Amino acid sequence: MVNELYQKRREQMFPRLTAAQLARLEAHGKRLATQPGQVLVEPGDRHRDFLVVLSGSLEIMLPGLAGPELLHVLTAGEFAGEMSTLRGLAGFTRIRVRAAGEVLALDDATLRALVQTDAELSEILLRAFILRRVGLMNSGQSEVTLIGSRHSAATLTLREFLTRNAFPYVNLDVDDDPAVQELFDRFHIGVDDIPVVIGRGGQVYKNPDIHSVAALLEMNPEVDAAQVHDVVVVGAGPAGLAAAVYAASEGLDVLVVEAVAYGGQAGTSSKIENYLGFPTGISGQALAGRAFVQAQKFGASLNVASHAVRLLCDQRPYAVELSDGRMVKARSIVIATGAQYRRLDIDNLQRFTGAGIYHAATHLEARLCQGEEAVIVGGGNSAGQAAVFLANGCRHVHIMVRAAGLAESMSRYLIRRIEESPGITLHTHTQLTALDGSDRLQRISWRSSSTGEEQARDIGHVFLMTGAVPNTGWLAGCVALDEKGFVRTGPDLRGEDLVPARWSPARAPHLLETSMPGVFAVGDVRAGSVKRVASAVGEGSVCVQFVHRVLAQL
Ligand SMILES: Cc1cc2nc3c(=O)[nH]c(=O)nc-3n(C[C@H](O)[C@H](O)[C@H](O)COP(=O)(O)OP(=O)(O)OC[C@H]3O[C@@H](n4cnc5c(N)ncnc54)[C@H](O)[C@@H]3O)c2cc1C
Numbered sequence: 001m002v003n004e005l006y007q008k009r010r011e012q013m014f015p016r017l018t019a020a021q022l023a024r025l026e027a028h029g030k031r032l033a034t035q036p037g038q039v040l041v042e043p044g045d046r047h048r049d050f051l052v053v054l055s056g057s058l059e060i061m062l063p064g065l066a067g068p069e070l071l072h073v074l075t076a077g078e079f080a081g082e083m084s085t086l087r088g089l090a091g092f093t094r095i096r097v098r099a100a101g102e103v104l105a106l107d108d109a110t111l112r113a114l115v116q117t118d119a120e121l122s123e124i125l126l127r128a129f130i131l132r133r134v135g136l137m138n139s140g141q142s143e144v145t146l147i148g149s150r151h152s153a154a155t156l157t158l159r160e161f162l163t164r165n166a167f168p169y170v171n172l173d174v175d176d177d178p179a180v181q182e183l184f185d186r187f188h189i190g191v192d193d194i195p196v197v198i199g200r201g202g203q204v205y206k207n208p209d210i211h212s213v214a215a216l217l218e219m220n221p222e223v224d225a226a227q228v229h230d231v232v233v234v235g236a237g238p239a240g241l242a243a244a245v246y247a248a249s250e251g252l253d254v255l256v257v258e259a260v261a262y263g264g265q266a267g268t269s270s271k272i273e274n275y276l277g278f279p280t281g282i283s284g285q286a287l288a289g290r291a292f293v294q295a296q297k298f299g300a301s302l303n304v305a306s307h308a309v310r311l312l313c314d315q316r317p318y319a320v321e322l323s324d325g326r327m328v329k330a331r332s333i334v335i336a337t338g339a340q341y342r343r344l345d346i347d348n349l350q351r352f353t354g355a356g357i358y359h360a361a362t363h364l365e366a367r368l369c370q371g372e373e374a375v376i377v378g379g380g381n382s383a384g385q386a387a388v389f390l391a392n393g394c395r396h397v398h399i400m401v402r403a404a405g406l407a408e409s410m411s412r413y414l415i416r417r418i419e420e421s422p423g424i425t426l427h428t429h430t431q432l433t434a435l436d437g438s439d440r441l442q443r444i445s446w447r448s449s450s451t452g453e454e455q456a457r458d459i460g461h462v463f464l465m466t467g468a469v470p471n472t473g474w475l476a477g478c479v480a481l482d483e484k485g486f487v488r489t490g491p492d493l494r495g496e497d498l499v500p501a502r503w504s505p506a507r508a509p510h511l512l513e514t515s516m517p518g519v520f521a522v523g524d525v526r527a528g529s530v531k532r533v534a535s536a537v538g539e540g541s542v543c544v545q546f547v548h549r550v551l552a553q554l
Helices: 004-008 019-026 083-087 108-117 119-138 153-164 179-187 210-216 238-249 284-297 363-368 381-390 412-420 533-553
Strands: 030-034 039-041 050-062 069-074 094-106 145-148 170-173 196-198 204-206 228-234 254-257 301-303 308-312 318-322 327-335 339-341 373-377 396-400 424-427 430-437 441-448 454-457 462-464 468-470 519-521
Touching (some): 019 050, 019 094, 019 119, 050 108, 083 108, 083 119, 083 284, 094 108, 108 119, 108 284, 145 153, 153 210, 170 179, 179 196, 204 210, 228 238, 228 318, 228 533, 238 254, 238 284, 238 327, 238 533, 284 301, 373 381, 381 396, 381 462, 396 430
Parallel strands (some): 145 170, 228 327, 254 301, 327 519, 373 462, 396 424
Antiparallel strands (some): 030 094, 039 094, 050 094, 145 196, 318 327, 339 468
16 A cells, blocks of 8 residues: 555655646657557666656556555656656666556656756656655565564664665564565575565575675666766765765766765764754754755766775876775765764664764753763763763763773863762773663663672763774875874875875865875864764865866866
């Protein structure tokens, strides 16, 4: 049965174009006569035409393991397609002629050009495409099924990967889904094989990683290894997506490679409340999804599960080596690979992130734990600052460190304040051991390594101030880094970073430019950056004007 979204937003999902709009489209397409029963599009077709019904009707069928489902019947003035049509990627539905008539067909390159130039049609088409993808995601029907267990980390990785990349799939859990046994029998799978992905046409992939899933499900556009791009953006968090949107909208040829899923750290945030223009907050995934569509609208090519392992900076054009051995070439590079918080090896960490587990102690988080107890894990200055700040509003703050004290890792003035504050208790030789709760964190346990004693308390707020590690391993030897491994840029570059062997131009580096001419770094990966969504977006967009200047001088 089609889901609620199809009922509630049918008009926006399946709008009818006016005669004037159809006439504008007509100039770009070709008319095709249709016969009943004729299949115009099969699931999995790439680079399929964008179809507009001129007369007669078309059925949109969504295949699934239990048989196809009719989503909608398109009649005159309505159009087929969704996000994959715009990207030239494999689609999910079968389009079959119901009543004979005529359709207008536009190829995918023409469709992309159209949404960049015709603002009115762009709005109608993109809204419909986005809603249709959301509808597919929520439909509970797909040719692609993931069978796994909620207790398996490999399953969780695949679920997150598919969900964060907005790929429609059916999720079955071996622990409580009765349909699983029938599929096990039908496809000769055993519980030892999970996670299993059953793909289009019933192909079975046992325990695949995200790279093979992306390849099997054809989630990415083709990459031409011979093509030299104006700019390759590495990382599709807020900074990389902003760089892609601005560069592509200003006519540059942009390729984005992203190791996992678009959105980066922000994509894992349940609600971002401090991003300009969203007074009631927006989920990281919704924000990233919009930016992803926007980048594609302007023609950027985006690839997920594409991990950069090396920057080849001794050659021009530059090249980026991907983990599957492919090379992509570019005249300029934007490094937007962000940072990762050091993860604690503890169950349920991901589950409670944003729901009791925090990586920042701003006024926002402080309000959440007003009058309640909070735990800070970490002994650095950020942990000390957070403790002093939170002690103003929280009932009590506990700092937990594995070490014997704070002297090695924290500034003296902060240690003194902590010692003088009756609202802060320091637990040395202590480790967090368990996180529990239902929809949010409610109870934690910790253990003292000196006494072996384990304690459990009803505490619902844990701040992990264990430090961020920049994702710069792939840059080895290419650009100057600071002592923590973050990329130095612009005025932060020192004389020794710019020795002639590395820096040849007569000019000084531009703002956000690294010690390699034409290689820029933006967002959390950059030394001295403000670790926020808005600043990452700002830097990603600002760097594009300097990319233009560099390209103009080549
Ligand atoms: C749970 C959580 C909640 C947050 N909430 C807020 C908030 O409410 N407000 C706020 O302002 N900030 C918030 N932040 C901080 C904010 O998300 C970051 O500052 C922001 O995402 C940084 O953007 P970025 O693009 O620089 O890097 P990231 O978001 O880290 O993105 C970097 C991307 O690069 C990819 N990548 C890494 N290495 C490679 C490689 N070798 N090859 C290809 N791709 C690679 C990663 O997979 C990632 O997608 C939050 C952070 C977290 C973790």
